[in-house]
Amino acid sequence: MKTNKMINSFIINGVLAIICLCWTVPTIGLLISSFRDRIDINRTGWWTVFPHKDWVSVEKIKPGPEVDRNQPMTFEGITATFEELSKGIETNDLRIKWIGNRRVGYLDVQKYGWTTATNFSLENYKQVLAGDDYTATLADGSTVTERGDNMTSAFLNSLAVAIPATVIPISLAAFAAYGFAWMKFPARKMLFALVVALLVVPLQIALVPILRDYVRLDLNGTFLAVWLAHTGFGLPLATYLLFNYMSELPRDILEAAFVDGASHFTIFTRLILPLSVPALASFAIFQFLWVWNDYLVALIFIGASPTNQLLTQRLAEIVGSRGQDWHLLTAGAFITMLLPLAVFFGLQRFFVRGLLAGSVKG
């Protein structure tokens, strides 16, 4: 009976561990790659940073200028042409390989054995964050100058969009939720039914009419345009969730405050808001992650203006124009993930609570 239990728990934990591994490996691969050398990323898999068996360089031979590279050459007792040498020639337990081009390259004498590819640096991050030209030194000593990618500025823009686009809808929703829960006014039920109905309306339906309004107001491409759009799209869920929370607060606290002569505004700011912090926090995290990670709304309302672009837009642009530059993509992707992951791990408790209370986001 006891061994049975142990086998059971072993199987459960084993299967769980395999699933967790599958779930995290893609992200770990990205993280490791972002620190690897730009050439290495494209030449070998990121898992080569772990100990594995491969050809390891033991000696470098720099052929002098007198060696004619267009004729067969002799090194270490082997005679071979440049083409054969660049493919690599194996003898006994050694391999000789020509690295680099014909003129400035060198010969690498390699031995088969255990190795790790741990050539880590922050260069990729520097290039992605650098606004202007970025000069990189390649393995063979030559340098290339490339356009950097101004992710620092995109990061700031994302902050400028995400913070107000979180605070504004929550403020409006908190006032409205209080109004629906504790005030008497005509058409109250009908208006709240509107909120419920709008919960699942796809935002695609609103993009073009709003865009037309923005063009008329000359607002397109500004932060305000994105705030207002996110406010509109986030309001139904925010109002619904906060209403559910506020309407379940004990009625006698409020009645006592009313008897004392407190106004609605005072009760709301001094009593209800502090009591609703858990609900406010979980929706705030929700909305912040949603806005920070959003691509479609930014794509349409910020557009191509390079100075105002957000992180997701910059990253998508690198995917589109430099899709094979993995050193930029890996570092860039990780920069966009930095803040959400910090928020997520720091405030996971609230996030989970929000999910459990939540419904369907439009």
Add this chain to the structure above:
Amino acid sequence: MASTTPNSTQPGSSSSRFTASILAIIPLAISLAALVWGFFFLRDIQLAKDSNIPQVVTVLLAIVWGVGGVVLLFTTANFFIEQLSDKWIRRLQPVLFVGPAILMLIWALVLPTIRTLILSFYDEASVNFVWFENFKYVFTNDGMLIVFRNNLMWMIFGTLFTVTTGLLIAVLADRSKFESVAKALIFMPMAISFVGAGVIWNFVYSVKPVDASQIGLLNSVVVFFGGQPQAWTAFFQPWNNFFLIIIVIWLQTGYAMVLFSAAIKGVSSEILEAARVDGATELQVFFRIMIPQIMGTIITVSTTIIIFTLKIFDVVIVMTGGQYGTSVIATEFYRQYFTYNNNGVGSAIAIVLLIAVTPVMAYNLRQFAQREVF
């Protein structure tokens, strides 16, 4: 708390109240003026081609203006209202509390829906009324039929796999000592943007020529077992859609897991024990007792994910741009509107999307009507 309210308990003489309300307009007017000034300032420096104001300053100003503006408007407007007579306070305060949200909803969702509906009956330049021509195109065009097929694949397979893996993990984690660690790891992708997830998975799927060493995890596994490296998101249509669907399964399983986990913990352990004592196997306990008990949650999660996959956009745009037969409703909507400038068909697609979610909307409204709070 009571001392801060000048309104209801101390009725002043009507003339002093009138002066007070006149004076109380001043803060409201000043803050409105400041906000309008800030609006033009921010808009113009953001749209200016060569602004000499450092970006950090713009960003800080924008945040302060946006966040502070809302607080300021609510506070000053309320201050003004509270100077009025009790009758007007009772009338206007609900407007102040609920009005802004309702106005935003009407402007951002209600009116646009109507406007999109109207546009969907006009031609591509929104000039001539064409009746149902756009809808006819949407439902008969060969490309559009592929789009609908893809969305159907997304909805069926995306939901099926997300729900089953989420349930499996929730059940396993519930019996493991490492529950919180495992759940956090599965849950983590939810914090990652679709664009970021696209990059992560593009890297997993990346392909190199046959004679080079593979840097993509999937191809290197395939090569290790003697297979040929493939461009997974481009070939084997329509099965390449699966390689995109996997990404969303990866992103959304955490959500399903959290909800199932909470539901499982709510299942009475006495019933489960009773069944076990009566000789039920673990599988029987799971399918005959657990599943029926958490059916409500399964339906909620499935609905959420069906709606989510119905509107899927970012993943497809980043991974394939909608090429290789992977286009979906939302990417086709984007292409019609912004690449082909076809307002008519673009609007018709958006309306189709809206119609597709109406059953859920109706269900939500029915649930709401049955609530007793109102």
